[in-house]
Amino acid sequence: MALIRRLVFCCLLVFAASLIVADALDAQGIPAEEYAQRRRAVIERMDSGAVAVYLAGTSKKRSNDVDFEFVQDKNFLYLTGYPDPGAILFLSKEKFPRNGQPTHAILFVPPTNPAMEQWVGKHMSGEEARITLGFGSTASTSEFRAFMDSTLKTKRLLYYDPRISLMLSDKVTHVRLRTGREFRNAVSKRYPGLVLRSAFRLVSSQRARKSPAELRLMQKAIDATVDAHLEAFRSAEPGMFEYELEAVIEYCFRREGCDGPAFPSIVGSGPNSTTLHYEKNTRRMRKGDMVVMDIGAEYQGYSADVTRTIPVSGVFRPEQRELYEIVLRAREAALAAVKPGVRFSELTDAAMEIIRAAGFGKYFNHSVSHHLGLDTHDPVGYGPLEEGNVITIEPGIYIPEGANVDRKYWNIGIRIEDDVLVTKDGYEILSKEAPVEIDAIEAIMAQEGIGNLPVGREKETR
Ligand SMILES: [Mn+2]
Numbered sequence: 001m002a003l004i005r006r007l008v009f010c011c012l013l014v015f016a017a018s019l020i021v022a023d024a025l026d027a028q029g030i031p032a033e034e035y036a037q038r039r040r041a042v043i044e045r046m047d048s049g050a051v052a053v054y055l056a057g058t059s060k061k062r063s064n065d066v067d068f069e070f071v072q073d074k075n076f077l078y079l080t081g082y083p084d085p086g087a088i089l090f091l092s093k094e095k096f097p098r099n100g101q102p103t104h105a106i107l108f109v110p111p112t113n114p115a116m117e118q119w120v121g122k123h124m125s126g127e128e129a130r131i132t133l134g135f136g137s138t139a140s141t142s143e144f145r146a147f148m149d150s151t152l153k154t155k156r157l158l159y160y161d162p163r164i165s166l167m168l169s170d171k172v173t174h175v176r177l178r179t180g181r182e183f184r185n186a187v188s189k190r191y192p193g194l195v196l197r198s199a200f201r202l203v204s205s206q207r208a209r210k211s212p213a214e215l216r217l218m219q220k221a222i223d224a225t226v227d228a229h230l231e232a233f234r235s236a237e238p239g240m241f242e243y244e245l246e247a248v249i250e251y252c253f254r255r256e257g258c259d260g261p262a263f264p265s266i267v268g269s270g271p272n273s274t275t276l277h278y279e280k281n282t283r284r285m286r287k288g289d290m291v292v293m294d295i296g297a298e299y300q301g302y303s304a305d306v307t308r309t310i311p312v313s314g315v316f317r318p319e320q321r322e323l324y325e326i327v328l329r330a331r332e333a334a335l336a337a338v339k340p341g342v343r344f345s346e347l348t349d350a351a352m353e354i355i356r357a358a359g360f361g362k363y364f365n366h367s368v369s370h371h372l373g374l375d376t377h378d379p380v381g382y383g384p385l386e387e388g389n390v391i392t393i394e395p396g397i398y399i400p401e402g403a404n405v406d407r408k409y410w411n412i413g414i415r416i417e418d419d420v421l422v423t424k425d426g427y428e429i430l431s432k433e434a435p436v437e438i439d440a441i442e443a444i445m446a447q448e449g450i451g452n453l454p455v456g457r458e459k460e461t462r
Pocket residue numbers: 305370392394417
């Protein structure tokens with residue numbers, strides 16, 4: 001009987017644990033095994049006798065004693081999935097004993113601090129990290145300094161995050177070091193012969209190829225961004241302020257469960273449409289303006305980046321139509337060039353050829369593509385395209401007032417940007433649900449949007 005009771009109890013425990021794991025998987029999106037696999041791939045790329053250190057992000061001051069909302073460092077997020085600040089990832093090429101278990105990796109997690117928890121809540125504990133993030137071994141960051149000191153004495157190569165000098169200067173090691181150079185000098189004095197290299201390059205080529213789990217998260221961010229565009233198309237009308245469209249857009253991001261915008265939303269109308277990264281969004285839009293909306297939701301750390309350009313009145317004027325159709329053809333040309341082995345410069349050349357032939361080459365002055373992923377401009381190296389890359393295709397024409405062209409073109413900026421998966425022999429447009437054709441845009445703009453509804457006290461007076 002006692003045995004049966006124990007068996008039932010054990011089954012219940014296993015069931016409860018599986019619920020926790022299932023819940024965590026659901027919340028994380030990336031399975032624990034994939035995080036472990038990413039770390040193994042980095043370790044494979046390390047030289048023998050090497051160790052690597054990656055740091056979590058730190059909070060950034062917004063005003064007096066208020067910080068910006070915390071955003072995890074993207075390399076750290078990629079390798080750990082750990083959501084909170086202050087943690088440290090340690091990797092070793094060779095296995096080393098840790099509590100009797102040989103391991104390649106330790107996640108150092110800040111110690112619990114009940115006084116702090118009352119203000120900011122609990123951070124993820126070492127135990128949770130072991131269950132949900134695939135770590136065999138975790139420790140407290142209070143042990144990190146002593147651990148590193150004894151480890152580095154026996155190692156010949158350290159891949160490091162340049163921010164480690166900040167880390168060493170305050171809470172973790174209590175060594176006062178301010179600059180990267182001071183850090184490197186102090187390290188070579190204490191550990192003669194130890195070679196220092198950046199830890200970032202070990203991750204970047206890997207981050208360039210998106211896994212199926214990553215593509216699912218990116219599609220979610222892109223879908224919310226597409227919906228935001230549709231709702232902005234419907235809502236736009238002369239007399240509205242740019243920030244009203246921004247509000248519609250960012251409402252859609254949050255409504256669909258995204259973290260928020262991955263970068264400041266660009267809603268540039270009239271003259272502002274010719275400024276590439278205009279983000280004040282304070283102008284009142286007028287009949288006859290074009291509006292560039294370059295926006296992207298972030299979902300579980302992954303960014304979308306989709307641009308559409310619309311006439312605020314809902315109907316393209318002839319000269320707007322003319323320029324828009326050139327950009328549309330440049331988009332087709334760049335897309336047609338997308339496949340493995342192609343260089344980024346070839347994509348830009350394909351778009352430029354069309355725009356130049358139309359006589360507006362001078363007014364397209366950026367490259368047509370970048371990698372997209374955890375970072376909006378994913379820092380993953382710009383070699384030839386590979387299957388599994390996600391890139392943007394974003395040709396544009398921007399004609400400022402006073403430009404040496406017929407003045408009917410002045411103050412017209414147009415950019416069309418899509419998020420594109422590189423496949424085995426071509427591409428797939430992940431943002432294809434956001435229309436680019438003039439007829440389709442005008443038809444959607446004729447509808448009502450959530451930006452046209454009265455809110456709050458307006459409801460009583462309208
Ligand atoms: Mn972009």
